Amino acid sequence: MTKPLSSRLASLVFSVLAAFAPLAGATDKIRIVTEELPPYNMTLDGQLTGMSTEVVRAVLEEIDVDADIQSMPWARAYDTALNSENVLIYSIIRTPQRENLFKWVGVIAPTNWHLYSLAERTIQLTDLDQARQYQIATVKEDAGEQYLIANGFAIGKNLQSSNKYEHNYEKLKFRRVDLWVSNELNASYLVRQAGEDPAKMLVSALSLPELGGNGGSGLNMAFGPKTSNAVVERFRKGLAAIRSNGTYDAIAKKWL
Template sequence: MTPRVVWILLALLTAAPTWAQTVEPEFRVVTTSFPPFSVEVDGRVRGVAADLVQAVLDDLGVRTPIEVFPWARAYETARRGPQVLIFQIARTAERETQFKWVGEVASYDVHLYRRADRTEIAPAGLADAARWKIGGLLRDVKTTHLQEQGVAVTTYSDEANGLAMLLGGRIDLMPSDRQAMLQRLKLAGLPPDRVVPVLRLDAISGPLYMAFSPDTPDALVQRVRASLDRVRAGHKDGGRS
């Protein structure tokens, strides 16, 4: 082997780690239709949380599309991996070790809602609310919380269906975030006072997150977390629209 060939091989081996660091890692991004946090508009996913996540992807130079599934499928896809980023997901004790948590993407203010004309439904607390028929999204934190408190829940796969069930009298109460309920009513062409909140679910009200499937390398999680911090700082400084 000539000295020139040896020099070329050494140069390639030395450059290899640098090259590897510049390659963008591949990962999927999943969510569910949950206005105003995420919703498909003209083939693009937009919303309070979706826009933030897209800004993070842009900051990283990642061209991964945001995939929209029913919540139960999005949840299982992220839980099983490999290397799947999910948003907007509530962080609970049960889920703590099932995902690798990146950071907050939105706030979450959850109440039980009834039809405005059902004035007889005025629960003093969750135990009292259990006297009525309560609906809940399949595999959702709100449903899980209610069931853990001993409340029977009639499940549905889509919260738009849940609203239809509430308005149609098939359920008496429905848990929902305030912003999400207002947006859902608007999309249905209904006035904002068509339903009213009767009981706040303090235990599950709080931030919503983006999180990775548990098989994701810590270096990737940290990289996306750093990007989220940069994007937030840009928003605060007026550096991003």
């Protein structure tokens, strides 16, 4: 016996809603975590801002997703995203050590890394091995620290780990360390915030192009492995859209 038209329409509507319910429910519960990494992500006057933050918010608007962004120490943000479902993390570098740990959305900001020394105490290195004799300031679980550890450096031996980036410029300035591994924009910003000229205070002892990241040089958005591919793909499409419609370039022009 054929079902009445109204019954068939009701069944069809239910099927469509059921098909989209998992994705809708998942995106409704997205959490976003980051750290204080000026000028990419930072809190000013109680509000999160920065180039990467603006890009993330533009993606959220593009895909019509509402999500809160929390700033916390990097090690905590990293662990939260890695071990939780539907948690987006930024600004994260796509290193070989992290490649299979996360589901990568895409690059949201450029980055260039160096080992810095004070200009008044210039240290010039021709390779990373020469840095082993020096004390180096790092941030716990960030890409610079992970990179150095992967290359045989060790916390407590030649690495001094902090929870905040600004602590490392202070360590370098007051000669509690010899070198500082840092992103170029972050280093310049922190020196200027201290009222000083980066060109007069810092010298690159060694460029670290390996820290530009896989999948295109830059800082990324990513989800942990527990997040569904459908959610990740929705964010990828949102990022691609703001790159193609000019929104990304407008944001970058403000900050770079």
